[in-house]
Amino acid sequence: MLDISTVFNAIGYNTRVVFMGVTLLGVAAGVVGTFTFLRRRSLLSDALSHATLPGICVAFLLGNAVGLNARSLPVLLSGAALFGVIGLMSVQWLNRQTRLNEDASIAVVLSGYFGLGVVLLTLVQTVSTGNQAGLESFIMGQTAAMSAGEALAIAVLAFVAILITVLLFKELMLYSFDPDFAQGQGWSVDRLDYVVAGLTVFVTVIGLQSVGLILIVALLIIPPVSARFWTDTLSHLVVISGGIGGLSALTGALLSSQIVNMPTGAIIVCCAGFLFVVSLLFAPRRGVIGVLLRRATSQQKLLQTRQLIALLKPTAPSRLTPRQQRVMAALASRGLVKNHQLTPAGVEMATQARDNLRLWEEYLFEPTGQLPENCQWGVDDIHQMLPEDSVRLLSGRLKKRMAEESVS
Amino acid sequence: MTAIEFLQIDFPAMLAAGLAGVICGLLGNLLVLRRQSLMGDAIAHAVLPGIVISFLLTGALGATTVLLGATVSAIVAVVLIEGVRRFGVVEPGASMGVVFTLMFAIGIVLVSVFGADNVHLEPEHILFGQLENIVWLDASGWSDVLSVERLLTLPSEVLLLGGVLVMTVGFITVLSKELKVTSFDPSFASAAGLPVMVIHFALMIMVAIATISAFTSVGSILVIGLLVCPAATARLLTDRYQWQMRLSALFGLLASLGGYTLGSLVPLYLQLDFSLSASGMIAVFAGLMVVVAALVSLRRRNQVIYEFNPDQAGQ
Numbered sequence: 001m002l003d004i005s006t007v008f009n010a011i012g013y014n015t016r017v018v019f020m021g022v023t024l025l026g027v028a029a030g031v032v033g034t035f036t037f038l039r040r041r042s043l044l045s046d047a048l049s050h051a052t053l054p055g056i057c058v059a060f061l062l063g064n065a066v067g068l069n070a071r072s073l074p075v076l077l078s079g080a081a082l083f084g085v086i087g088l089m090s091v092q093w094l095n096r097q098t099r100l101n102e103d104a105s106i107a108v109v110l111s112g113y114f115g116l117g118v119v120l121l122t123l124v125q126t127v128s129t130g131n132q133a134g135l136e137s138f139i140m141g142q143t144a145a146m147s148a149g150e151a152l153a154i155a156v157l158a159f160v161a162i163l164i165t166v167l168l169f170k171e172l173m174l175y176s177f178d179p180d181f182a183q184g185q186g187w188s189v190d191r192l193d194y195v196v197a198g199l200t201v202f203v204t205v206i207g208l209q210s211v212g213l214i215l216i217v218a219l220l221i222i223p224p225v226s227a228r229f230w231t232d233t234l235s236h237l238v239v240i241s242g243g244i245g246g247l248s249a250l251t252g253a254l255l256s257s258q259i260v261n262m263p264t265g266a267i268i269v270c271c272a273g274f275l276f277v278v279s280l281l282f283a284p285r286r287g288v289i290g291v292l293l294r295r296a297t298s299q300q301k302l303l304q305t306r307q308l309i310a311l312l313k314p315t316a317p318s319r320l321t322p323r324q325q326r327v328m329a330a331l332a333s334r335g336l337v338k339n340h341q342l343t344p345a346g347v348e349m350a351t352q353a354r355d356n357l358r359l360w361e362e363y364l365f366e367p368t369g370q371l372p373e374n375c376q377w378g379v380d381d382i383h384q385m386l387p388e389d390s391v392r393l394l395s396g397r398l399k400k401r402m403a404e405e406s407v408s
Numbered sequence: 409m410t411a412i413e414f415l416q417i418d419f420p421a422m423l424a425a426g427l428a429g430v431i432c433g434l435l436g437n438l439l440v441l442r443r444q445s446l447m448g449d450a451i452a453h454a455v456l457p458g459i460v461i462s463f464l465l466t467g468a469l470g471a472t473t474v475l476l477g478a479t480v481s482a483i484v485a486v487v488l489i490e491g492v493r494r495f496g497v498v499e500p501g502a503s504m505g506v507v508f509t510l511m512f513a514i515g516i517v518l519v520s521v522f523g524a525d526n527v528h529l530e531p532e533h534i535l536f537g538q539l540e541n542i543v544w545l546d547a548s549g550w551s552d553v554l555s556v557e558r559l560l561t562l563p564s565e566v567l568l569l570g571g572v573l574v575m576t577v578g579f580i581t582v583l584s585k586e587l588k589v590t591s592f593d594p595s596f597a598s599a600a601g602l603p604v605m606v607i608h609f610a611l612m613i614m615v616a617i618a619t620i621s622a623f624t625s626v627g628s629i630l631v632i633g634l635l636v637c638p639a640a641t642a643r644l645l646t647d648r649y650q651w652q653m654r655l656s657a658l659f660g661l662l663a664s665l666g667g668y669t670l671g672s673l674v675p676l677y678l679q680l681d682f683s684l685s686a687s688g689m690i691a692v693f694a695g696l697m698v699v700v701a702a703l704v705s706l707r708r709r710n711q712v713i714y715e716f717n718p719d720q721a722g723q
Binding site: 104215 | 440443444445446448449453492495496497498499501502503504505506509510512513514516517520521630632633635636637639640643644671681682683684685687688689690691692694695696698702705706
C-alpha cells in the first residue's frame with residue numbers, strides 16, 4: 001500500500017494542480033452523471049463522447065489551414081464541444097423523427113461519428129508532418145503531458161459544471177422523478193434534457209485530455225450506479241456519486257503517476273470499478289450481501305413463526321424435513337421447544353404469534369390495505385406496524401367473525 | 409494498379425469487409441428489433457481483456473486464440489450485465505455501461521502493463537482494425553477466384569469470416585421461429601414455454617463471435633456500425649421480417665464495399681498521396697445510409713399521413 005502523505009510530499013506543485021483538476025473532473029462527472037442515470041439515458045453519453053473525435057480533428061485541420069497553433073487546447077476542445085452538441089442533436093433527430101428506438105439512434109450516431117473521426121485522423125496524419133502525435137492521446141487520455149495552466153482550467157470548468165447542477169438542483173430533481181409534473185409546473189422537460197445533455201458534453205470535453213473519450217463515459221455512469229446502492233435520497237445520491245467520482249479520479253491519477261506506462265483513464269476507471277464492486281456487495285441498504293442477509297433472517301423468522309403456530313395444534317407432524325429439524329433446533333435453543341413439545345414460554349409465544357397472524361389475515365380484507373415499508377406480513381407484530389385504532393378495528397371485526405363462525 | 413495488385417491487396421480486404429458486413433447485417437437485425445443495439449457496443453468493448461489474456465497465455469495473436477479468449481470474455485460480460493441488472497436492480501443501459509467500460513479499462517491496463525515491450529499487441533489495431541494488412545500474396549490471376557483449392561490459400565481472417573457466415577446463416581435459419589417470437593413478443597414467447605433466456609444468451613454468443621471475427625477487419629469499436637446501421641436502414645424501409653433480413657445483409661455488404669472503395673481505392677485512383685482509414689470510412693458510409701433512409705422514410709411517412717390520416721378522415 002502506498003503511503004499517501006509521502007507520495008504527496010514527493011510530488012511538485014505542477015502535479016498537485018493536475019491532481020486537483022482531475023479530482024474535480026471526477027466529482028463533476030459523478031454529479032452530472034446522476035441525472036442521466038436517473039433519466040435512464042446513461043448510454044447517451046457514450047454516443048456524445050465518441051462524437052467529439054471528429055470535432056477534434058476538424059478543429060485541428062481548420063486551425064492548421066488558417067495558420068493557428070492547431071495543437072492549442074482551446075481550439076481543439078471547442079471543436080470537440082461543437083461536435084458533441086451535433087451528436088446530441090443527431091440522436092434526438094433520429095429518435096424523434098424516425099421509427100428508430102433510442103438505443104439504435106445512439107448506436108448509429110456513436111459509430112458514424114467515431115468512424116468519421118478515425119477517417120479524419122488518417123487525414124491529419126498526412127497533413128501535419130510528425131506533430132499530430134497529440135491527437136490520438138485524446139482517445140485514451142494522458143495526464144503526464146498536462147501543464148498546470150491546463151489543469152487549472154479543467155478545475156475551474158469542472159467547478160462551473162458542479163455549480164450549474166447545484167443551482168438547478170430543484171428543477172433537475174423534479175424532472176428526474178416526475179417529468180410530467182415538472183412539465184405541468186411550466187419547466188420544459190425538453191429544455192432540461194438539453195441542459196443535462198449539454199452538461200454531459202461539457203464534462204466529456206474537459207475530461208478528454210486526462211481520461212480520454214472512450215472511458216470518460218465510465219466516469220459518468222459508474223459513480224451514480226454505485227451511489228444508488230447506498231441511498232434512496234437524491235441529494236445524498238448526488239453527493240455520494242460525486243464523492244465516488246472524485247475519489248476514483250484522484251486515486252487513479254496518483255497510481256498512474258507512480259507506475260510507468262499506465263494510462264490514466266483506464267486506471268481511473270478501474271478504481272471506480274473497484275468502488276462499484278464494493279458498493280454492489282457491501283452497501284448496507286441495497287447491496288447484495290445486505291439484501292441476502294435480510295432475506296435469510298426474514299425467512300428464518302417466518303419459518304419459526306409458522307412452526308410455533310403448527311406446534312399449538314395437538315397433532316404435531318410425525319416426520320420432520322431437514323429444514324424443519326433446523327427450525328426446531330433454533331426454537332429449542334431459544335428455549336421455546338423441548339422434546340418436540342412447546343415449553344410454557346413457547347406456548348405463550350405461539351399463542352401471541354397465532355393471534356397476531358389472525359389479525360394480519362383480517363387485514364387482508366381491508367380494501368385499501370397497503371403494507372408499510374419493510375414490513376413482513378404475518379410475522380411482524382401488527383401493533384407496531386399499523387396505527388393503534390386500525391388494529392382495534394381489525395380485532396373487533398375478527399371477534400365478530402369468529403363468533404359468527406362458531407355459531408354456524 | 410494492375411489486376412494482380414488488386415487481387416493481392418484489395419480483393420482479400422474487400423472480401424473480408426464484405427463478409428463482415430453480411431454477418432453483422434444479419435445479426436444486427438435481431439439486436440435492433442430487440443432494442444438491444446448497444447449490446448453490440450458493449451460486447452465489442454468487453455472482448456478486449458479476453459483477447460489480451462489469451463495473448464499473454466499463449467504468446468501469439470492467432471485466430472483461434474483470439475476467438476477463444478474473446479468469446480469467453482464476451483460470455484463473462486453478458487453474464488455480468490445480466491447479474492448487475494438483477495442483483496443490483498439497475499436499468500439495463502446503466503448495467504451495460506458499468507460492465508463494458510470497466511472490462512475495457514481492465515483490458516487497456518493489461519495491454520499497458522504487459523504489452524509495452526511487445527510490438528504485436530497494439531490497442532490501436534484491436535480498436536480500429538487492420539483491414540489494410542489483409543493480403544493474399546498467393547494470388548496469381550483471376551482464375552484463382554474460381555478455384556476452391558486456390559481460395560483456401562486466402563488469409564486466415566477471411567477463411568474465419570467465411571466460416572462464421574455459414575454459422576450465422578445456420579443459426580438464423582434453424583432458430584428462425586424462436587428468434588422471431590422472442591424478438592417481437594417476449595412475454596408471449598415465455599408463456600408459450602420457449603426458453604427466452606437461453607435464446608438471449610445464444611444470440612449474444614453469436615453476436616460475440618461475429619464481433620470478434622469482424623474486428624480484424626473493421627476493429628472492435630467500428631464493428632458496432634456494421635451491426636446496427638444496416639439493420640437500422642432496413643428497419644426504416646420495410647415492415648416485413650424477411651425483407652428486413654435480406655435488405656440488412658445487402659446494406660451490410662454495400663457499406664463494406666462502398667466504405668472500402670471510398671477510403672482506399674478512390675484516393676489511389678485520384679493519385680492522392682494518402683489513403684483514408686478504410687474501416688472508419690465503412691462506419692461513415694453505414695451511418696450515411698441510415699441518414700438517407702431516414703430522409704426517404706420521412707418523406708414517405710409525411711405523404712402517408714397526408715393521404716390516409718384516420719384522425720382527420722372523419723372531420
